[in-house]
Amino acid sequence: xxxxxxxxxxxxxxxxxxxxxxxxxxxxxxxxxxxxxxxxxxxxxxxxxxxxxxxxxxxxxxxxxxxxxxxxxxxxxxxxxxxxxxxxxxxxxxxxxxxxxxxxxxxxxxxxxxxxxxxxxxxxxxxxxxxxxxxxxxxxxxxxxxxxxxxxxxxxxxxxxxxxxxxxxxxxxxxxxxxxxxxxxxxxxxxxxxxxxxxxxxxxxxxxxxxxxxxxxxxxxxxxxxxxxxxxxxxxxxxxxxxxxxxxxxxxxxxxxxxxxxxxxxxxxx
Numbered sequence: 143x144x145x146x147x148x149x150x151x152x153x154x155x156x157x158x159x160x161x162x163x164x165x166x167x168x169x170x171x172x173x174x175x176x177x178x179x180x181x182x183x184x185x186x187x188x189x190x191x192x193x194x195x196x197x198x199x200x201x202x203x204x205x206x207x208x209x210x211x212x213x214x215x216x217x218x219x220x221x222x223x224x225x226x227x228x229x230x231x232x233x234x235x236x237x238x239x240x241x242x243x244x245x246x247x248x249x250x251x252x253x254x255x256x257x258x259x260x261x262x263x264x265x266x267x268x269x270x271x272x273x274x275x276x277x278x279x280x281x282x283x284x285x286x287x288x289x290x291x292x293x294x295x296x297x298x299x300x301x302x303x304x305x306x307x308x309x310x311x312x313x314x315x316x317x318x319x320x321x322x323x324x325x326x327x328x329x330x331x332x333x334x335x336x337x338x339x340x341x342x343x344x345x346x347x348x349x350x351x352x353x354x355x356x357x358x359x360x361x362x363x364x365x366x367x368x369x370x371x372x373x374x375x376x377x378x379x380x381x382x383x384x385x386x387x388x389x390x391x392x393x394x395x396x397x398x399x400x401x402x403x404x405x406x407x408x409x410x411x412x
Contacts, residue, residue: 203381204345207411210384212337214316221411223317225282225307228406229365230297232276232323232390278390278405281320281331282307289320302365311411321405323390332388339395342402344385348377351387353401363403384409 177198186192209216217223275296281289292306311317320333321341332340342351349355354362355375362374369385371378379385386407392400 204384204411207382208384210343210345213335214318215334215343215384215409216316217311217313217411219313221311223307223309223311224305224410225292225319226302226305226408226410227280227293227300228302228369228408229363229403230275230278230293230295230300230405231363231365232278232296232325232404234274234276234325276323276325278321278323280306280405280407281333283318283320284309284311285316286318300365319386319407319409321388321390321407323404325391329390332390334386340389340393342387344377344379344387346377346379346381346383350375350377351402353389353395354403357401363406366403366406369406369408379408380410382411384411 177196179197180195182193182195204210207218207221209218275298277294277296279291280293282292283289318333318335320331322331323329330340332338334341334343344350350370354366354370357374359367359374362370366387367374369377369379377385386409387402388405388407389400389402390404394400
């Protein structure tokens with residue numbers, strides 16, 4: 143604050159605001175309130191007042207924008223929807239341990255004395271490192287219309303920063319996402335409207351499903367780790383996002399391979 147004398151003998155107050163701080167509470171980057179602060183006059187005489195106008199917008203939560211049920215995802219106002227694929231890690235060993243290195247010394251029926259097995263003594267049929275990525279298909283539908291493909295490919299073709307669907311939804315539109323994998327033939331299609339155990343929709347702060355939370359950190363797929371807490375027990379995404387995880391080839395939740403890590407999608411609404 144600095145005072146200046148004017149030719150008429152009065153003093154002019156120059157008002158400057160260097161910064162506006164929030165104390166006592168830490169926010170994640172995507173949870174910081176935003177807004178504007180305006181002043182009607184930058185120069186005012188001593189004894190007079192300047193008018194400050196505040197406009198603070200607190201981040202909306204996904205539950206303020208979208209109604210998520212076991213049958214549909216429905217926006218409660220006009221929204222823009224963007225979908226990204228985080229990872230597509232459906233695996234297969236072609237059924238016999240003969241995968242990338244063509245040998246499986248951990249499987250007595252497939253052991254060779256003339257060819258080196260690059261996976262060593264590990265059983266290729268249960269060792270994920272040596273299993274080949276298989277293609278997946280991702281579909282979407284609006285208002286129960288016919289399915290439209292938004293992605294087909296395996297992990298090698300996934301670019302997690304790419305937006306595969308960018309569209310505007312009207313209030314009350316119903317949105318459905320579906321996914322399936324291909325091994326020797328197409329696996330069942332699982333979708334957000336089917337209320338099945340193979341597909342889950344999670345929001346920020348939700349507990350991670352036990353099939354993932356119970357794993358050692360090194361057993362969690364790399365594409366999923368940035369969207370979980372450090373102990374992998376809580377979902378950490380933006381306040382207006384939904385994380386969709388799909389188990390494509392297992393049907394029994396107690397099976398070792400049932401872990402919701404075959405496919406991950408991130409849907410952002412704003």
